Amino acid sequence: MGTKFKVNVCYGGHSIDTELKNLGSPPALLIGTPGRLTDHLERKSFDTGSIKTLVLDEFDKSLQLGFLDEMNTIISRLPGLQKRVLLSATSDIEIPAFVRMESPITLDYTEEEKNEALSVKLVLSPEKDKIDTLFHLLCSLDPGPALIFCNHREVTERISGLLNKKGIQTGYYHGGMDQDDRERILVRFRNGSLHYLVTTDLAARGLDIPEMNHVIHYHLPATESEFIHRNGRTARMHASGTAYIIQFREDKMPEYISGNMDVLPVTPGKPLPDPPGYRTIYVSGGRKNKLNKSDIVGFFLQKGKLDKSDLGLVEVKDFISFAAVRASAVKTLLANIRDEKMKGKKYKIEVARDVIKRVE
Known part of the structure; x- marks a missing residue:
């Protein structure tokens, strides 16, 4: 959103070492899953004394999924809390006592009208x-x-x-x-x-x-x-x-x-749906490697000789990135950049692997 505030994330499956390094310089906003936040609180990865606001998103779902103990632990470790914001898409959720909500104000953004669309x-x-x-x-x-x-x-x-x-x-x-x-x-x-x-x-x-x-x-x-x-x-x-x-x-x-x-009647004999027009390209570098979206776009267009219209959504993660490339242009792109370096470094660039379950 361009706020210029430092924002970090922590969640299971994400590198704990990267998170600890990020938390060395405390962010203005820390976003995480209940389990990993509890882990960091146990490790004392950051000072909790200055934390004034806690937001529990999808609060009702978190209770259903069994995160009550973790949420209890998180709140008990935040002694300076002044504001608690609970977000839920459903109403009439009983708020546990450990949340310590005093005189809560309810904001209801639901619409009574039927969705005609x-x-x-x-x-x-x-x-x-x-x-x-x-x-x-x-x-x-x-x-x-x-x-x-x-x-x-x-x-x-x-x-x-x-x-x-x-x-x-x-x-x-x-x-x-x-x-x-x-x-x-x-x-x-x-x-x-x-x-x-x-x-x-x-x-x-x-x-x-x-x-x-x-x-x-x-x-x-x-x-x-x-x-x-x-x-x-x-x-x-x-x-x-x-x-x-x-x-x-x-x-x-x-x-x-x-x-x-x-x-809706459905009948056999219809042709298969057209395959997707794009394929996902994997890049073995991301934000922590000093790569950004502009670097990847420029590299694909200049060294890969890709037409701008053949490049779709580009997503840059911490250590990896992904780019959507028109299927018909993938082979030529990969051939053109095979021996090229991006910002002075050689990265592994290939079609992203699929996650497909084999059925005998």
Whole structure:
């Protein structure tokens, strides 16, 4: 946002040594996950006496995921707190006593009006295993990214693998993956080199992922709240979108879904969706190597002889970077920069590896 304040992050899977080095010069804002923040408090990585404000984002979800002990520990180690901000997309959450909220003020930004930009359609599956119906649905949809929600981690991997086997490039995303793999798959989804992502409810909230036209419920969640969160990934900011519920003909709808829905017939025989127009290029250097977005863009355009229109989203991390490059230009780019140096140093630059589950 260009505030010029120092901001650091800490989370599981991120280099603890890098975090400790960053905290040597205290930031104005520290953003982290409950587990890693607790770890740093145990290590006494930074002075807590001057911390006046604590923000607990997705507070309701954190309680559901079992982070109560960690949040209790964090708050107990911050003796100078003057303000606590709890953010939640759902209401009526009981605030535990350890938060020590005195006379809280509630700010409600929800809208009572029904989201007219969102349409919900029912897709009936003739079989209990709905993979073929999902495949035919994807072949029937207009081009564009889609999130496919499942209720279990292992199912996301199975569905992703089967769709890849059928010829639709698909990735999966869930909380059991390594942090590095989760970040890589989200980079590809954001930059348009992957159109379909099979995920658990982990992707329903709090992720920096693009606006999309399609949300598909392969499984319906247990609660209406999670159903709303999933659907919130489309039809945002005045855009329109569609949520699809794939349901076995003999299964009953949960109670939170009422009323008649339009049934969308899907038929076999439609051609496969077009593959993504971009591929993700991996660069073995990032911010800590003194590389920035301009360095990578300039290198690809000048040394790689890439046309500006062939370069998409560029993301620079601490020690690695990713760039979306039009698929038709990748081979020429890699050939042109094979022996070239960027800012006087040779980096490994290649097509980013995929995270794909093999299905026998």
